[in-house]
Amino acid sequence: MAKLELDNGTVIQDYAKPYVIAELGSNHNGDMGLAKKLILQAKACGCDCVKFQSWTKDTIFSKKVYEDNYFLQDDYRNRDDYTLQEIVDEFSISEKQLYEMSELCQEIGIDFSSSPFSKKEVDFLADTCKVPFIKVASMDLDNYPFLRYIARKNIPIILATGLSSMSEVARAVESIENEGNNKIFLLHCISVYPPKFEDINLNNILTLRTMFPDYPIGFSDHSLGIEIPTAATALGASIIEKHFTLDKDMFGWDHKISADPKEMKQLTEACHHVQLALGSTKRIVNKDEIEKRLAFRRSIVAARELSAGMVLNESDLTLKRPGTGMPPEKLFDIVGRKLARNVEYDKIIEREDLL
Known part of the structure; x- marks a missing residue:
């Protein structure tokens, strides 16, 4: 069973107690008061880590996307009360704010990280915030120059595999390895919000484990409810990542497909219970x-x-x-x-x- 350490000494291993990441993304809506509440609630729910997304209106979309005013989620398309550029600018988080969030996480004892979308953001996370890992979003799995840049930081990389074929995943892993970085964690992921159950294909966790036996395999979940990440734990997922919000009805991109505090607490407890229940392959009469x-x-x-x-x-x-x-x-x-x-x-x- 693959086992690796994050840079803070946390051991992540297949079939062990899963490392639960509360994906905050932009669910703070640019409000640092809300961001702090999310962090405190994630800690109370038993999560091991909170993860932000580090982007600005200049690092995530090109001019064409703003001109098209194309919103990713169906319920935010064709809006006329604000533009995409306005909302991206509002929901972005500055380096100063991100650093303050990292300090709060350190103070209360929960890991902190973020997904960067530019080299400058990589530098800030790795060199200033000293994050224990960098999470690469699915959209950047085929961004091989970017992967190589991150790899040269010699920092653990959690790589989401949504949108990608297995050959693309293999090439991404090879790009990181070629820079001398073998601290790789792979997340099975379906980048649909939410996916149909029949499209989730949790058995891909086993496929990834067979293809990349040296690297722990986890699951980044976009489904509704807690059943699917719990099932992923039964397949030995070493990491469970789930979007987190305080209120599913809040304005913003990902709130509707996120777990609220009640669900997140149930999720962490269920995953821990399932992992304990897996036990040993040896027959034991206790x-x-x-x-x-x-x-x-x-x-x-x-x-x-x-x-x-x-x-x-x-x-x-x-x-x-x-x-x-x-x-x-x-x-x-x-x-x-x-x-x-x-x-x-x-x-x-x-x-x-x-x-």
């Missing part, structure tokens, strides 16, 4: 089960009134709980034996009852 044997298993019991001196037939005996007497496997050992004394109906047969 101490509690052994103690239950006496109450749950059966003993050899008299099926009717039995008299001393009679030779026991199978019809004279039956099997009932509790398991404090002779076990069922001894039934045919005592058939044909003589009774040393009378035995009442429904009484457990003792060894002393037999000659």
Whole structure:
């Protein structure tokens, strides 16, 4: 099972307790008061990390996108109350603000990171914020020059694989490895918000693990609810990433497909429980089960009134709980034996009852 460390010493391993990332993205809506509440709530929900997205109106879209005024989510298309450029500018987070959020995370004991969209943002995250990893968004998996630039920082890279063919994933991994960086984590991801269940293909987690056995494999979830990330944990996902909001009805891009605090707490607990329940491939009868044997298993019991001196037939005996007497496997050992004394109906047969 693949196992790697983040730069803060956190160990992430397939089939171990999953590392849960609350993807804040732009769900802070540019409001740092809201961002702080999101961080505090993510910590309270049991998340291991909060992740922002580092972009400005100059690093995420070209002029054409702003001219087309094209909004990614269906429910925000064809708006006339604001432009895409206005909302991108409003929802972006400055370096100063991002650094303040990283300090808050350090203060309360939750990991902090972000997805950069330019080399300058990579430099700030790696060199100033000292993040334990950099998350590369699915849209940049085929941005091989960008991947090589990040790799040269010699920082762990979490790489989302949405939008990409397996050959593109392999080329992305090779691009990072060629820079001498082997600290790679891969996330199975479907970049649809939300995806149809039949399109999620969680078994791709197993495919990625087979193709890249040296790297932990996780899951970046865009589905509604907690069932799918919980199932991913059952497949040994080492990382679970889920969008996080305080209110699904809040204005913004990703709130509707995000987990709210109630769901996120349920998700972290469910993933932890599932991972514990996976246990070992070795068959183990635990101490509690052994103690239950006496109450749950059966003993050899008299099926009717039995008299001393009679030779026991199978019809004279039956099997009932509790398991404090002779076990069922001894039934045919005592058939044909003589009774040393009378035995009442429904009484457990003792060894002393037999000659």
